[in-house]
Structure formats: C-alpha cells, structure tokens
Amino acid sequence: MFTGRGSRGISYSKVLMKNGPLTAELTETFKPPAALNSPFKHGIKEKPALKPGAPVKSGVPPQTLIKRYRNGETNPVSLIHQLAQIYEFHLEMKETVATDVPPLLPVEEKPSVNDTHPSPAIYERKNPVNLQILQAVSNQLTKLTSNHLKFSSCTSTTAAFIIQTSSQCEVVALGTGDFNAKECLSENGRIVNDSHAVVTARRSLMRYLYRHLLLFYSKNASLKEKSVFQHSSSSSNLLSLKSGVALHLYVNQLPKGAAQIPSKTRLNPKSISAWQVRNEISLHQAVEGKVFSVLLSGLHHSACNMVSMSTTDKITQWQVLGYQGALLSHFIEPIYVQSILVGDSHCSDISRMKMSVSQRVDGITPELPMFYCMIRPHISLVPSAVTCSSGSSQLTFGFNWSEGDCSVEVVDGLEGKTTEDSPFKSGPALASRLCKAAMLHRFKLAAKEAERQDLRTTRSYREAKMVAKPYQEAKNVLRDHLCKKGYGSWLKKVSVSENFSM
Incomplete structure (x- = not known):
C-alpha cells in the first residue's frame, strides 16, 4: 500500500514511479534525484536551435528549484515543467503499460495448476x-x-x-x-x-x-x-x-x-x-x-x-x-x-x-x-x-x-x-x-x-x-x-x- 502525499491524494512522486532516466542533454545541466518509480516516462526533446545547457532568463535559478524539490516543497512534474521552460526543452509525457495489466484481446482463462502459494x-x-x-x-x-x-x-x-x-x-x-x-x-x-x-x-x-x-x-x-x-x-x-x-x-x-x-x-x-x-x-x-x-x-x-x-x-x-x-x-x-x-x-x-x-x-x-x-x-x-x-x-x-x-x-x-x-x-x-x-x-x-x-x-x-x-x-x-x-x-x-x- 502506498503512502500518498501531495495534492492528488497520491503524490506526483508516486505518479512518476518507474520513471526512466532523463535525457543526457538535461542531466548534464542539473542532477535530479535517483530515477523515480512511475507509470510515466518523460521524453524531453531539445529544440534544434537551442544550445544544450544554455538557460534562458528566469527569476528563479535552476539550483533553487531543484533544492525546493529535494526539500519536498514542490512535486516532480512541476519541477520538470519549470526546468523545461528555463532551458527551452520540448516536454512530452508518455505512459508505459504496467506489468500486471493483461494482454490485448480475449482468450479462455486456464485454471491454475499450482495452488500452494x-x-x-x-x-x-x-x-x-x-x-x-x-x-x-x-x-x-x-x-x-x-x-x-x-x-x-x-x-x-x-x-x-x-x-x-x-x-x-x-x-x-x-x-x-x-x-x-x-x-x-x-x-x-x-x-x-x-x-x-x-x-x-x-x-x-x-x-x-x-x-x-x-x-x-x-x-x-x-x-x-x-x-x-x-x-x-x-x-x-x-x-x-x-x-x-x-x-x-x-x-x-x-x-x-x-x-x-x-x-x-x-x-x-x-x-x-x-x-x-x-x-x-x-x-x-x-x-x-x-x-x-x-x-x-x-x-x-x-x-x-x-x-x-x-x-x-x-x-x-x-x-x-x-x-x-x-x-x-x-x-x-x-x-x-x-x-x-x-x-x-x-x-x-x-x-x-x-x-x-x-x-x-x-x-x-x-x-x-x-x-x-x-x-x-x-x-x-x-x-x-x-x-x-x-x-x-x-x-x-x-x-x-x-x-x-x-x-x-x-x-x-x-x-x-x-x-x-x-x-x-x-x-x-x-x-x-x-x-x-x-x-x-x-x-x-x-x-x-x-x-x-x-x-x-x-x-x-x-x-x-x-x-x-x-x-x-x-x-x-x-x-x-x-x-x-x-x-x-x-x-x-x-x-x-x-x-x-x-
């Protein structure tokens, strides 16, 4: 059983469980916490005209935003959106299929041969x-x-x-x-x-x-x-x-x-x-x-x-x-x-x-x-x-x-x-x-x-x-x-x- 936190009755950190690593261009600029376990994968695509690691003008430096996240003051999705705006990255969110979801079309169920567990x-x-x-x-x-x-x-x-x-x-x-x-x-x-x-x-x-x-x-x-x-x-x-x-x-x-x-x-x-x-x-x-x-x-x-x-x-x-x-x-x-x-x-x-x-x-x-x-x-x-x-x-x-x-x-x-x-x-x-x-x-x-x-x-x-x-x-x-x-x-x-x- 999860222990939720945040605004949704379940925290964004739980939403992002099983999350894959961020792209190299972004991780070279800042180092987020270890990969989170989520049904989502974030693909962050750099705009061709942008130089990797070149931040745009912002009232809040990236290091401050990351510190707020690590202190539990903001959630992962908001952090990624804010960093994407600062570094002008194109942000896409994609879901992955959980491993316990059944396949796609119906066939007859077969009874289990092992009832010992x-x-x-x-x-x-x-x-x-x-x-x-x-x-x-x-x-x-x-x-x-x-x-x-x-x-x-x-x-x-x-x-x-x-x-x-x-x-x-x-x-x-x-x-x-x-x-x-x-x-x-x-x-x-x-x-x-x-x-x-x-x-x-x-x-x-x-x-x-x-x-x-x-x-x-x-x-x-x-x-x-x-x-x-x-x-x-x-x-x-x-x-x-x-x-x-x-x-x-x-x-x-x-x-x-x-x-x-x-x-x-x-x-x-x-x-x-x-x-x-x-x-x-x-x-x-x-x-x-x-x-x-x-x-x-x-x-x-x-x-x-x-x-x-x-x-x-x-x-x-x-x-x-x-x-x-x-x-x-x-x-x-x-x-x-x-x-x-x-x-x-x-x-x-x-x-x-x-x-x-x-x-x-x-x-x-x-x-x-x-x-x-x-x-x-x-x-x-x-x-x-x-x-x-x-x-x-x-x-x-x-x-x-x-x-x-x-x-x-x-x-x-x-x-x-x-x-x-x-x-x-x-x-x-x-x-x-x-x-x-x-x-x-x-x-x-x-x-x-x-x-x-x-x-x-x-x-x-x-x-x-x-x-x-x-x-x-x-x-x-x-x-x-x-x-x-x-x-x-x-x-x-x-x-x-x-x-x-x-």
Whole structure:
C-alpha cells in the first residue's frame, strides 16, 4: 500500500514511479534525484536551435528549484515543467503499460495448476492498511446507524472515502443507495439525479472538501491549521492536499457497469473476440437501477426517464479528472484516490474492474492539460465491512454523511429528494444537501471567503462550471479518447438542468 502525499491524494512522486532516466542533454545541466518509480516516462526533446545547457532568463535559478524539490516543497512534474521552460526543452509525457495489466484481446482463462502459494486477493486481505480502512468503515457505519436502526437496511450498497495520514485512517464521506431518479432533470437544481452509493459518497466528499476550504480561508489561525489544504508548491494559485495525506475508496459491491461483467475471458493478442470484450467493457448507462451498454443499437429510453452514466464509468472519469469536480477545481488541484478496496463477499474476480477503470484510458495523459493525468489506482479484494439487514422495505432509500455532519440524511433515490422521516432535512421542499443547488451555494461561499470576485459574479451553475477551463478541456479529451477507442459516447446532459442560479 502506498503512502500518498501531495495534492492528488497520491503524490506526483508516486505518479512518476518507474520513471526512466532523463535525457543526457538535461542531466548534464542539473542532477535530479535517483530515477523515480512511475507509470510515466518523460521524453524531453531539445529544440534544434537551442544550445544544450544554455538557460534562458528566469527569476528563479535552476539550483533553487531543484533544492525546493529535494526539500519536498514542490512535486516532480512541476519541477520538470519549470526546468523545461528555463532551458527551452520540448516536454512530452508518455505512459508505459504496467506489468500486471493483461494482454490485448480475449482468450479462455486456464485454471491454475499450482495452488500452494497464496493468491494476491488473500495477501491483500491481510494488508495492514487495508485492515485499518475496513475497521474505520465498519466503526463509522455502526456509529451512524446505531441511533437510526430503521435505516440500517439501507447499507446493502455502501461506499466510503477514507483519508489516510501517518497516524490514522479516517472515514470522511459515506454514501449508500442503488438508484437514480425516475423523473426528468430538475430545472432548479434541487433534485438528486444519481443516488448510487459511490456517487452519493463522492458528493459527500465534495461537501467535506468545501468545509476544509472554508477552514483554510478562515482568519483564525487555529482553524486554518485544521484544514487538509495547503498552498500548492507549483506555480499555480491552487491549493493542494497537505503532504502525507492519501485518499482511498471503499465499496462493498462491484460498481454497476463494465466492472460487473463476468470475466471468463482475458485480453490476449491471439484472440479473435476483441469485439466482445470491447462491448463488455464499453460505457454503460443506468436507468432506474438497471444498466445497459451504450453500444446496443436497440437502446431507447422514454423521455421521462432519468438516464446517467454507470458508476464504473464515473470512477473511470474521476481517475482522470479528479474527484473534486469542476466547481472545486477553481480552488484546488485534482484529487485522486490512491486505492479502491472492493469488499464484495460474492466477488472472486476484480479483473474487469481493473480493465474498466485503468485500461480504457491508457495513453491519455499526454493529451491532458497540466495537473491532470490518468491515475491507476491499486484495486484490491478485501473482506466486507458492512453487515446488511434482510427483509428491507426501503429498497430505494439511501443515506449520506460527511465528516462534521451531526446526522445522516436519507434520500429516496427514485424521487431524488429527502424522505419525510429523514434525521436531517434542509427544509420543507425536501431538497437534499447533495443537490446541485446546495453545491452552488457552497461554491459561492468559498468564492467569497477566497476573495475571488471573478467567481462570485458567475450567473449560473453551468457558467461556474464552464469557466473552469482546464477541467473542461480535460473532460473533452477524456470523452474523445473513449469514443475513439470504441467504448462509446458519453451521455450529454440537458443544458437546461444546469442553467439555474441562486
């Protein structure tokens, strides 16, 4: 298990693991630390008209930049970008394929003839950090449901985000649920469209991040110290997670979509069934709790049905764009999860999830804007941390919570609103604290505290998202990449659903 640091829940030094040596022209000018272990290789090509080792004018000498890196004040990617600008080198970032990724096309799996060695799944069940995470999730669920036993049956599908530091693992956001709304999109942003557990947990994580943004911008020094954010050491004005902070995701079921497709085949160059695997790990859409491949030509939905991308596809997207979303990207660098723990007692194979989350976006990093990259999370099978009650009559219900909340909020996934008997209700309209209107309110408050007048004047939720230019560029690159690779087209949102304002 890695110990992440930096702005993304996993540090750039981890991103650059297995990194090859820099070119001779650059290493003659400065001597970076020993080669880092990364899925990336940086090819740095010298411009023909430039004399090797001839620096251009800069306010900061290269030796100072390197010293900052060695002191942990900046990350490797920022260092390389800064040095490339000083020495006028052309910089390219290329991914290499990890050794544990299966080959390219599918063939029949052959059973192992040697069962004397423990499997990776058994080993990862005994991983001490994984055990800490499982215990933290179990304890938090018990704490949340002990006072509201009637909602304990809502935990059949659960997801949680865990912050790991040098001293502890702490659950900071949690969500349960298995449905998306049955009605059309809301024009005022007060309907939760997708209430699947991972989506709910991620929106709860965003609430946690907003809360810590406000702590950071507080005039009270002791409150600011409690924030998980710090000024980024890069040349940007964005914040980053404090050094030594890592983010993990726990799910008690394989996410809906391509990750749940039974894995009887694996990728191999000699197979003739590539089209079958491409269809199986294609993008999927969710409709009232059921999922369908976007490649199915006969797929039609009623105009009244709410359709969203599958949870697996959203995780794939977040591992490229970050889990913070467009609005928070105005303030912070992309945040990624370092590992995904699958606590599904009925699951014995997570290879399709690995393929869906990582392999579909292999090679995308060179196309992305700065600070964005494809993070390959460590996906492992672990024991379940959730004890589910049987005989529930609340099949469409789910609840959400984030660190700092006094109680859970229960939402009817099909209605997209808070239930009448929810322990927490924001008002008589029963709009959830996870709805888009609530997120826009938090965004405006953060913009005020950060003294970002440019953001405070945005007129609508959609405008606030669209002016996040690097995030929107990265999103377009991702969707073009998936389409060109043959996995299908991403569902386009109806713009009227985001044109509301405060």
